[in-house]
Amino acid sequence: DAKTTQPTSMDCAEGRAANLPCNHSTISGNEYVYWYRQIHSQGPQYIIHGLKNNETNEMASLIITEDRKSSTLILPHATLRDTAVYYCIVRDSNYQLIWGAGTKLIIKP
Amino acid sequence: DSGVTQTPKHLITATGQRVTLRCSPRSGDLSVYWYQQSLDQGLQFLIQYYNGEERAKGNILERFSAQQFPDLHSELNLSSLELGDSALYFCASSAGKTAVSTDTQYFGPGTRLTVL
Numbered sequence: 001d002a003k004t005t006q007p008t009s010m011d012c013a014e015g016r017a018a019n020l021p022c023n024h025s026t027i028s029g030n031e032y033v034y035w036y037r038q039i040h041s042q043g044p045q046y047i048i049h050g051l052k053n054n055e056t057n058e059m060a061s062l063i064i065t066e067d068r069k070s071s072t073l074i075l076p077h078a079t080l081r082d083t084a085v086y087y088c089i090v091r092d093s094n095y096q097l098i099w100g101a102g103t104k105l106i107i108k109p
Numbered sequence: 110d111s112g113v114t115q116t117p118k119h120l121i122t123a124t125g126q127r128v129t130l131r132c133s134p135r136s137g138d139l140s141v142y143w144y145q146q147s148l149d150q151g152l153q154f155l156i157q158y159y160n161g162e163e164r165a166k167g168n169i170l171e172r173f174s175a176q177q178f179p180d181l182h183s184e185l186n187l188s189s190l191e192l193g194d195s196a197l198y199f200c201a202s203s204a205g206k207t208a209v210s211t212d213t214q215y216f217g218p219g220t221r222l223t224v225l
Contacts, residue, residue, distance in 0.1 A: 034213075043111065043199055043216035044152070087151075094165050097214065099144075099152040 004033075004088045009104040018075040020103050022088030025069040031091060033064065035073050037084040038102070044087065047073065078107045112136065113202050113217035121223045127188040130220045134181055134202030140164070141183040142201040142214060143175055152199065158183055159205045190224045197221050 005023040012018040024033060035047040048055055048062045050071070055062045061074040075082055087102040112135035122128055134141050143155040154167035158177035169175075172190075177183040187194060198221075201214040 036216075041197060041219070041221075043113070043218045044201075045111070046213055046215060049213065095212075096154050096157070096165055096167060097152075099154075101151050 003098060004090060004100055006086075006088050006100065006103045008101065009106070011106050011108055012075075012078050014080060014107050014109050015077055018078040018082065018105060018107070020073040020075075020086050020088075020105065021070065022073070023070045024088070024090055027068055027090055029068075033062070033071050034089040034097065035060070035062065036087045036089060037082075038087070039081075039084040047086075078105075080107050080109065083107045111215040111217065113200060113215055115198075115200050115217035115220050117220060118218070119221050119223075121225065122190060123225055124190055124192060126190050126224075127186065128190065128222065130185040130187070130198050130200075130222075132183045132185070132200030132202075132217060134183070134200075135215055138202035138204055138215075139181065140203045140205030140212070141177055141181070142203070143169075143183070143185050144199040144201065146197040146199065146219075147193075148196070155185070187222070192224050195222055195224045 032049050032051050034049040036044040038044045047059050050062045064071045085102040085104050089097045092098050114133045116131045139160045142157045144152040146152050155169040156175050157165040161177050172188050175185045197219045199219045201216045203212045203214045
């Protein structure tokens with residue numbers, strides 16, 4: 001099953017863009033990459049997902065490299081409320097989401 | 110608000126007891142998933158139901174069981190509780206399209222279970 005690798009933690013200044021990297025070098029050709037975040041023990045919140053094209057919605061942008069081995073989630077103007085654990089996720093062979101430890105993003109004033 | 114509801118929010122019980130956690134999916138969603146999250150850990154997938162039938166099983170203990178009812182709400186039953194079962198339990202729902210990679214899951218607020 002494909003897995004993902006993310007940095008354990010990152011800091012970002014309030015108002016700046018937060019760029020969260022993820023490696024998924026074993027991802028198969030038809031697997032999507034999902035991003036969720038979890039704010040302090042709340043239920044995980046869906047952010048965005050993509051296959052090979054860049055995606056954007058009201059929350060974030062997702063940039064996927066051409067070889068699909070890595071991706072970057074971009075929060076364009078980070079606020080203090082974006083402090084959370086961010087999970088980059090792919091599915092296993094049973095189509096279930098594989099949750100790693102995620103990246104703890106701290107937005108600093 | 111994801112549209113997924115879970116009750117109760119908090120549950121405190123003793124070892125050896127049995128509890129039931131309840132989940133109502135988003136309107137129109139046919140799939141329900143249960144996850145366990147122990148302190149400072151990632152989410153562990155327990156089980157998935159689709160339109161009343163079990164679809165997939167993860168790391169669910171034999172002491173735990175679940176079901177999905179005709180109105181699509183789901184219950185997770187935890188029995189013979191141990192201290193190590195203390196955790197957050199999340200329910201998620203999705204439209205439930207068969208084997209489609211874009212079947213996005215939406216999560217409820219969770220139930221915090223404390224076993225004393």
